Amino acid sequence: MLRLLLERLAAMPLVALGVVTILFVIFKSVPGDEAAMAAGAMANQAEIEAMRHRLGLDQPLLTQYAGHVLGLLRGDFGYSSTFRGNALWPVLDRVPATLALMASAIGVTILLGVPAGIVAGAGQGGPADHIVSGVVVALLAVPNFWLGLILISLFSVRLGWLPSFGFSGGLSLVIPTAALAARLIALVARLTRGLVIEELRKAYVRTARAKGLRGRTVLLRHVLRNAAIPIVTVIGLQAGYLLGGSIVIERLCAWPGVGDLMLTGVSVRDYPLIQGVTLFFVFGFLLLNLGVELLYRFVNPRLRHG
């Protein structure tokens, strides 16, 4: 377990280097003068040249790349023209809001998706199954930002029950969480349903029933335990969707997280800022998957000693 942890953590800087290189290539291959962008729209030629020198943009590309990577090692994420300083700080400022949104989306997914899947799978072909399956198909087709818009129009504008804008206490988490988690809830419900149906056909279930266990006990004690591994996996696989989706949802709800920050960077071509947020997303993705892998071993004793 410790070895896996160390191996994965050791690989992360390498992945980060790869991502930084990809972004460097993308941003450098774009037409347009970075120095003029960083200096701002009101800058004159002399100021632009001064900015070019200050950012090292007058150096050869390879020198720029090396300086860029060395800077990252020292914690210098580059000069953000929006925040007039190291791009690392605004990103770190916004991390807690995004983490809160992720955590609540994953929590809601488990609390709603798993029970819905169990109910549907245990009553295969019945009314509950049809309702769950229908909702799943619908949720997988609906764009998350449109769902958010509908919720805002209904619960904020029409009924005035929920805030739709920014962060002001726990209630303001409801709409962004619902919009972000909907797709994941559907995926988990569909998967759980399939697993429950499959497991219920197995011999150990017959044995458990034969020895007189109640249906509910069989489901929760035996079936759910076996279904837990694939469910955890799917949440890990969808971590990328959650992180990417936060960009749209945070903009929609003016949620003060990194996704919204990335779009701020995009609108003024603040590449260090975009890179900083992208690195946060990559690390978020890797850490979530590492967490899933560790959880895996915890849920599945067969892997613990592998």
Next chain:
Amino acid sequence: MAERVRAGHASAQLRVGGVLVGLFVLLGLFGPLIAPYDPAGQDLFATMEPPSAAHWFGADQVGRDILSRIVVGTRTTLAIALAAVTMAVSCGVALGAIAGRFAGMVDRVVTGFVDLMLTIPGLVLAVAIASAVGASATGLTFAITVSFVPPVARLVRGRVMELRGEDFVVAADAVGMRASRVMVRHILPNAVSVIVIEASLLAGQAVLVGSALGFLGLGVQPPAPEWGAMLASARESIEIAPHLVLAPGIAISLLVLAFNLLGDGLRDYFDPNTITS
């Protein structure tokens, strides 16, 4: 979700998905002829009018007919999604085939690159690329394409590696058939079903990503009638004209639903034993 379907039997979802996709393709081809109004035509007396007999889905802030803009916008959305998926599948199949066929260095380099790309969440990559390339239909198509190549490559590589050990491939290799010919004649034809299913599901994802970027202002620019951009402008007036939010979202959802049903239906058609996950 049909549970037990015979292979080679077109299920209800396959048929419904196919028909829906077909209808959208017709709208895409003949949209401008079908639309009741000019999608750019402004009727200032109808500004933000709720749904009526004249304007089925109402009219927007400058009095343009929503239905006409949805109908005409179908072509943009479909063209971007289909172009992106076609290009992503071509590149992904090439990369995956090369990686899956050649073990060793080649495989390690390609797989390493694909895995690296996969650590960047798809939408994040698409936003970064769209911001660099610039907001336009071409930039959007490129951004979606690049973010879709890695998953296709990984899928195809896995399938090719599976097939590599099959007797008919080993036999073809043994009789001295060239590697490229074995790939084209024997391996890829057996991977087609997997690729077609993935392409159909990706088309739905492309519609979602495209409209999301349009919503964020990183895709097709107004005043062109694009569903995501229409939702962005509807958001501005959500307090006074909430009905503007409905139609573009329904259009996106229906098109995504169509591609999803088609993809799931195809999966059951080719291989009824897999559990949908």
